Amino acid sequence: MRRAILPILALSLAIPASLALAAPGGKQAAQINPELAAAVASPLRDKDRPRDQYRKPAETLAFFQVAPDMKVGEYAPGGEWYSRLLGLYLGPKGKLVGLYFDPTSGAFSEASQKGIREGAAKYPAEIANWSGIPAERFSALTLDAVPAGEKGTFDRILIMRMMHNLLRWDIADREVKAMRDLLRPDGMIGIEQHRAKADAPFSYTDGSKGYLREKDVIAFMEMNGFSFVGRSAANANPRDPANWPNGVWTLPPNLRDATEADKPRLQAIGESDRMTLLFRKRV
Structure with missing residues (x-):
């Protein structure tokens, strides 16, 4: 069952002067370095670019303080979109590692376990192709088989629109613990997640609809050994009422079960309202 959420104790940490973060309640924007800007502008991303207006990749990665020479874990890679950008940005000087679910967690069928392991095996070649x-600039691992030498070596881990699945599959604790072990003492996790209204009921925010309450995500991470650094409004969308009976997949890009008559209205709303949160490993 999903863990009970405890009251939140907000912790403030010192932020490097070289990067302006949107701290809790703040409105400052992160600075985008030239290498990140060049990766976002790469012609190899031409087919990805239409979604930049919703996913704000430059602003998001800058807020997460991802530098081009860092070792970064992409958790639960979901296809080309972020993987290609991260490969372009980190490939020349840094290290990009695909982090795949622990197949033995009990959440996956035998076929799914096989697919997870196959996905990790082909990740470096896929990033190289994209x-x-x-390919030697990239690697991947599943969280049930973390080599001892990998622990404590990651600068950042990115969890993009995946926390709802971890919670509804009841594997969030073990997966986040494994990721925490991978991080350096000052390493950080960046989370982008579909955001429910603050007063949305638990029946709507248990992960099954894709939306989570921001306060619950913060509390969960704090209970699992992280300090809350700050939030960004980069991926906010106030047009999203976040109350779709069939969940977040009603909106673009899925438009699940939408009629032709509904599609113009849904496309005008755009993609979901999303929280963008940064957490530092607590030692």
């Missing part, structure tokens, strides 16, 4: 950067 980015044009040699």
